[in-house]
Amino acid sequence: MDSSRDLVLTWAVAEIINKASLVKRLESKKKLVVKFGVDPTKPDLHLGHALSLHKLRQFQELGHDTILLIGDFTTKIGDPSGRNSARPVLTDDEIQANLKTYIDQAKLIIDPKKTKIRFNSEWLSKVSYADFIKVAMQVSVQTLLEREDFANRMTSGHSLALHELFYPITQALDSVVMKADVEIGGWDQRLNMLMGRELQKKSGQPPQDVVAMKALVGTDGERKMSKSFDNYVGLTESSDQMFGKLMSIPDQLTDQYAELAAFLGSDEIKALPKHPRDRKARVAEKIVELYHGGSAANKALQNFNQTFRDKKVANHMASELLFSQESVLLLHAVAEASQCSNTHAGRLIEQGAVKLNGVKMMDPNFEIMLTGELMMHIGKHAFRKLGRRK
Amino acid sequence: MDSSRDLVLTWAVAEIINKASLVKRLESKKKLVVKFGVDPTKPDLHLGHALSLHKLRQFQELGHDTILLIGDFTTKIGDPSGRNSARPVLTDDEIQANLKTYIDQAKLIIDPKKTKIRFNSEWLSKVSYADFIKVAMQVSVQTLLEREDFANRMTSGHSLALHELFYPITQALDSVVMKADVEIGGWDQRLNMLMGRELQKKSGQPPQDVVAMKALVGTDGERKMSKSFDNYVGLTESSDQMFGKLMSIPDQLTDQYAELAAFLGSDEIKALPKHPRDRKARVAEKIVELYHGGSAANKALQNFNQTFRDKKVANHMASELLFSQESVLLLHAVAEASQCSNTHAGRLIEQGAVKLNGVKMMDPNFEIMLTGELMMHIGKHAFRKLGRRK
Numbered sequence: 062m063d064s065s066r067d068l069v070l071t072w073a074v075a076e077i078i079n080k081a082s083l084v085k086r087l088e089s090k091k092k093l094v095v096k097f098g099v100d101p102t103k104p105d106l107h108l109g110h111a112l113s114l115h116k117l118r119q120f121q122e123l124g125h126d127t128i129l130l131i132g133d134f135t136t137k138i139g140d141p142s143g144r145n146s147a148r149p150v151l152t153d154d155e156i157q158a159n160l161k162t163y164i165d166q167a168k169l170i171i172d173p174k175k176t177k178i179r180f181n182s183e184w185l186s187k188v189s190y191a192d193f194i195k196v197a198m199q200v201s202v203q204t205l206l207e208r209e210d211f212a213n214r215m216t217s218g219h220s221l222a223l224h225e226l227f228y229p230i231t232q233a234l235d236s237v238v239m240k241a242d243v244e245i246g247g248w249d250q251r252l253n254m255l256m257g258r259e260l261q262k263k264s265g266q267p268p269q270d271v272v273a274m275k276a277l278v279g280t281d282g283e284r285k286m287s288k289s290f291d292n293y294v295g296l297t298e299s300s301d302q303m304f305g306k307l308m309s310i311p312d313q314l315t316d317q318y319a320e321l322a323a324f325l326g327s328d329e330i331k332a333l334p335k336h337p338r339d340r341k342a343r344v345a346e347k348i349v350e351l352y353h354g355g356s357a358a359n360k361a362l363q364n365f366n367q368t369f370r371d372k373k374v375a376n377h378m379a380s381e382l383l384f385s386q387e388s389v390l391l392l393h394a395v396a397e398a399s400q401c402s403n404t405h406a407g408r409l410i411e412q413g414a415v416k417l418n419g420v421k422m423m424d425p426n427f428e429i430m431l432t433g434e435l436m437m438h439i440g441k442h443a444f445r446k447l448g449r450r451k
Numbered sequence: 452m453d454s455s456r457d458l459v460l461t462w463a464v465a466e467i468i469n470k471a472s473l474v475k476r477l478e479s480k481k482k483l484v485v486k487f488g489v490d491p492t493k494p495d496l497h498l499g500h501a502l503s504l505h506k507l508r509q510f511q512e513l514g515h516d517t518i519l520l521i522g523d524f525t526t527k528i529g530d531p532s533g534r535n536s537a538r539p540v541l542t543d544d545e546i547q548a549n550l551k552t553y554i555d556q557a558k559l560i561i562d563p564k565k566t567k568i569r570f571n572s573e574w575l576s577k578v579s580y581a582d583f584i585k586v587a588m589q590v591s592v593q594t595l596l597e598r599e600d601f602a603n604r605m606t607s608g609h610s611l612a613l614h615e616l617f618y619p620i621t622q623a624l625d626s627v628v629m630k631a632d633v634e635i636g637g638w639d640q641r642l643n644m645l646m647g648r649e650l651q652k653k654s655g656q657p658p659q660d661v662v663a664m665k666a667l668v669g670t671d672g673e674r675k676m677s678k679s680f681d682n683y684v685g686l687t688e689s690s691d692q693m694f695g696k697l698m699s700i701p702d703q704l705t706d707q708y709a710e711l712a713a714f715l716g717s718d719e720i721k722a723l724p725k726h727p728r729d730r731k732a733r734v735a736e737k738i739v740e741l742y743h744g745g746s747a748a749n750k751a752l753q754n755f756n757q758t759f760r761d762k763k764v765a766n767h768m769a770s771e772l773l774f775s776q777e778s779v780l781l782l783h784a785v786a787e788a789s790q791c792s793n794t795h796a797g798r799l800i801e802q803g804a805v806k807l808n809g810v811k812m813m814d815p816n817f818e819i820m821l822t823g824e825l826m827m828h829i830g831k832h833a834f835r836k837l838g839r840r841k
Binding site for chain 2: 137138150185188189190191193195198201203205215221223224225226227230
């Protein structure tokens with residue numbers, strides 16, 4: 062049995078700093094201030110983002126004071142974590158649009174009634190340069206530059222702009238202002254969150270405990286889920302799209318998704334069907350249910366099965382299209398399959414006419430790795446089975 | 452003959468960046484905005500500070516728009532130039548007291564009627580953190596850390612605090628705000644002034660020309676004049692003190708002081724007496740005249756000569772006090788000469804009872820180099836000739 066408090070300490074957690082302190086805080090009767098901060102840099106959330114939000118929800122269910130902190134000020138600095146160049150600067154309009162959809166989507170996971178939404182421009186836009194100088198006096202350049210991402214920039218010849226050093230300090234100021242007891246964030250936010258501890262100590266506050274979350278592996282089964290790797294499942298994708306993408310994950314990822322994306326407990330995971338395809342389908346159904354409700358999830362399952370059956374039939378009918386190399390660009394595969402120009406193939410993709418294993422493919426530069434079963438649909442009736450020349 | 456314009460370009464100048472541009476600016480009919488900035492970190496000025504002020508005066512005499520910029524805001528950051536630790540933070544009261552005496556003393560050299568006095572807190576205290584982020588975006592950390600003083604701190608293990616990186620940028624902002632055509636400063640300010648050029652370019656202004664000044668060698672003839680080396684002549688010292696200290700400089704420094712401290716032209720220097728002592732006395736008289744007027748300077752000369760004659764007489768009467776080492780601390784020499792305790796010797800020094808070659812010595816830790824003629828007076832009538840045991 063997983064008690065709620067144990068789940069807070071273990072579920073999807075990569076590291077807690079300091080765990081003993083967090084246990085003590087959780088055992089006290091105190092209502093803890095729990096911060097989860099996010100910069101609205103992108104309009105859409107995916108399952109990878111859902112982990113920290115679900116962690117926030119776990120704290121909500123224990124009755125704590127949970128804050129969804131929207132970094133509308135910090136977005137203008139741009140988080141340098143793990144980057145080798147400064148982030149492009151977003152306009153105020155872009156930030157406003159992103160934060161609106163962000164909040165809407167976050168509410169699919171957290172309890173809107175129990176969430177305090179704060180914007181860090183509330184206090185940071187009132188900070189004067191003179192105030193910031195006083196904060197900067199407390200921070201050593203050497204310590205800042207020990208961060209691997211900054212250190213790499215210093216030696217690799219990729220420019221590091223001065224304002225990028227301000228990011229960890231600025232988001233740490235949020236923790237000071239909110240007197241956070243706990244901060245939740247992705248593993249890549251670990252150093253930023255630790256800076257929060259430092260500045261809290263320097264301000265005479267007890268340092269927050271940091272809950273650094275695991276990253277969800279993307280649908281490719283290889284890299285962290287990310288829009289830039291095109292291995293993501295968006296929270297607002299249609300139930301069919303979601304289902305299709307989830308069915309494309311490698312079988313060995315099913316249980317991980319059951320825990321980290323469907324939020325199933327260990328007992329529920331034990332009770333899943335044993336057959337790999339059925340197990341995956343049940344997990345996919347559970348995930349779709351979270352975002353679209355039960356009947357939509359069921360419908361998606363049926364649609365998928367229908368397509369799958371169609372594909373099975375088609376599998377026999379479809380002629381093979383074989384390539385000598387390990388991978389092929391979607392654009393070239395379509396051009397080859399339809400015996401048309403790249404321009405025409407591009408148009409087909411743009412129109413949404415191309416699917417790979419039932420998933421609509423919109424990126425002509427998507428690189429298809431030629432392993433496993435690959436069925437490409439072009440329009441409603443053209444099928445080609447893709448593979449590698451032996 | 453030295454024309455005024457040539458003097459601006461050559462007198463006491465270590466380097467001009469960019470000289471061709473400054474020549475062009477001087478040849479145009481435009482009234483140039485000439486900035487000389489100073490942080491009121493110390494209460495008193497000495498002859499070493501007078502160089503930049505006299506350069507500002509030269510621009511004033513050509514009719515330009517000269518600004519004495521008091522860095523009451525930048526003082527709170529602290530200029531890191533050439534330092535291996537962050538400057539101690541001055542209180543507002545200290546800054547206010549220092550800037551008042553600074554301005555009073557600067558007016559001994561510059562023309563108060565032609566000087567605009569500005570305080571950089573006027574604009575810098577209104578800069579928001581958000582504004583500063585935009586400026587910091589234009590500055591690369593790598594470029595900042597190329598500065599020798601910062602680079603040394605990074606490698607030597609002496610901490611470099613983040614706010615120290617802000618100094619060059621902040622004083623450069625002054626040049627942007629004032630739209631400076633020319634900035635005057637000591638050689639140690641060169642990199643700060645060059646940052647002014649960078650930020651002006653990034654703000655779409657033509658970059659200021661930088662006039663980096665020579666440093667005046669101190670009375671020891673060895674190191675740059677500085678209070679910390681105790682080799683300085685303060686602008687507010689009494690005429691006798693000034694004269695005495697000036698007569699203590701090595702003979703080979705006379706002509707340098709004639710040019711850089713007495714501000715004599717080449718023709719005037721040619722016309723100085725040839726005998727080294729008379730030449731030095733004339734230069735000393737000219738310098739004292741600048742700060743105390745002609746009659747006080749003449750009186751100081753007479754007093755000095757009187758003391759010198761007394762010393763000559765005393766030289767015969769005084770018993771020798773010899774030491775085996777190369778140098779001796781003033782405190783020890785006094786204790787030895789008076790056959791008293793260090794405490795008593797310290798008190799004598801503190802009371803101003805001790806003179807060395809006619810110069811009142813207030814620092815018990817002053818290291819007397821035992822070379823040349825050295826006559827120590829204790830009170831009115833005790834003389835001891837100091838020397839090294841053969």
